[in-house]
Amino acid sequence: MATILVTGCDTGLGVEFARQYAGDGHRVIATCLDPATATETVAIRGNIEVVKLDVTDHTAIEALSRRLRHDTIDILLNNAGIGRPHPPFGETDYALWDRILQTNLLGPMKMAESFVEQVGRSEAKMMAFISSRMGSIALNNSGGSYAYRSSKAGLNMIVKTLAVDLAPRQICVLALHPGWAATEPGGRVPVAESVAGMRGVIHRAGPHHTGSFVTYHDQPLPW
Template identity: 80%
Template sequence: MATILITGCDTGLGVEFARQYAADGHRVLATCLDPQAAHETRAIAGDIEVSKLDVTDHRAIEALAERLDGEPVDIVLNNAGIGRPHPPFGQTDYANWRRILETNLIGPMKLAECFVEHVAASELKQMVFVSSRMGSIALNNSGGSYGYRSSKAGLNMVVKTLAVDLAHRQICVLALHPGWAATEPGGRVPVSESVAGMRGVIHRAGRHHTGNFVTYSDQPLPW
């Protein structure tokens, strides 16, 4: 069975990713901001290890990579992310924007750098980033959400660039849109359906899919 490292397992998609992978018998390395408060994650049965990790803490990422030194990690699943609030133009909260960029963009890049050897040593060799169609420049017809949009657009560029730089190591790098998942008010896609769909995309992905940006239902999205 595969080993999957998942960030952001405190709530929502992260919890469901951990639950579904563990239920299928995989080894799950679930990371949370606060493991003691992540009751749903800690209650998951199976081969699961819950660890503390803030993806904005680069030293903590390095320490986790060092602790797992020599252990192959088949899938690094960058799920941790923040977005709200979305203040309108003229009311930008620049401190929060920096926090969003640190969490959604810079943290995932650091994770990729620290775990590239673990992934390269594995059988599946996949790095997966939960992005959003709100990071698509071509699909932005409604404006607003400057911080969140820019973080996901930047993440998409990181994914595309990693796909090029890591191709010679046979690592498949993907950006996935989970749909408007029911992790927030108004969300239309059940969390279990979103995660099952993304897992299907990951499972079907081969080396020639690297650099793709697709929805949880495997539909391509424009950059």
């Protein structure tokens, strides 16, 4: 069975990724900000280890990588992220913007750099990044959400660049849009459906899919 490292397993998509992968018998390393409050994740049965990790803490990421230095990680699933609130133009919260960039952009990059060796010697050789349709420049017809949009657009650029740089190692790098998942008010896509769809995309992908930006039902999105 595969080993999957998932960030952001405190709530929502992260919890469901951990639940589904563990339910299928895989080994799951589920990171969260505070295991003491991540009750849903802690309650998951199976081969799962819940680990405290803040992806904005680069020292902690490096420490986890050292602890897992002899392991193989088939799928590095960079799920941790924040978005709301979305202050309108003229009311920008720059401290919040900085926190969003640290979490959604720099954190995933640090995870990729820190765990590339473990992924590179695995069988699946997969790095998946949870992006968003809101990071698509071509599809931005509604404006607003400056901090969140910029973080996901930047993440998409990281994915595309990693795909080029890691191609010699046969590592597949994907950006995935989960749909408007029901992790917040108004969300229309059931969380289990979103995660199952993204898992399917990951499972079907190979080196020739690297650098793709696709939806949870495997439809390509423009950058």
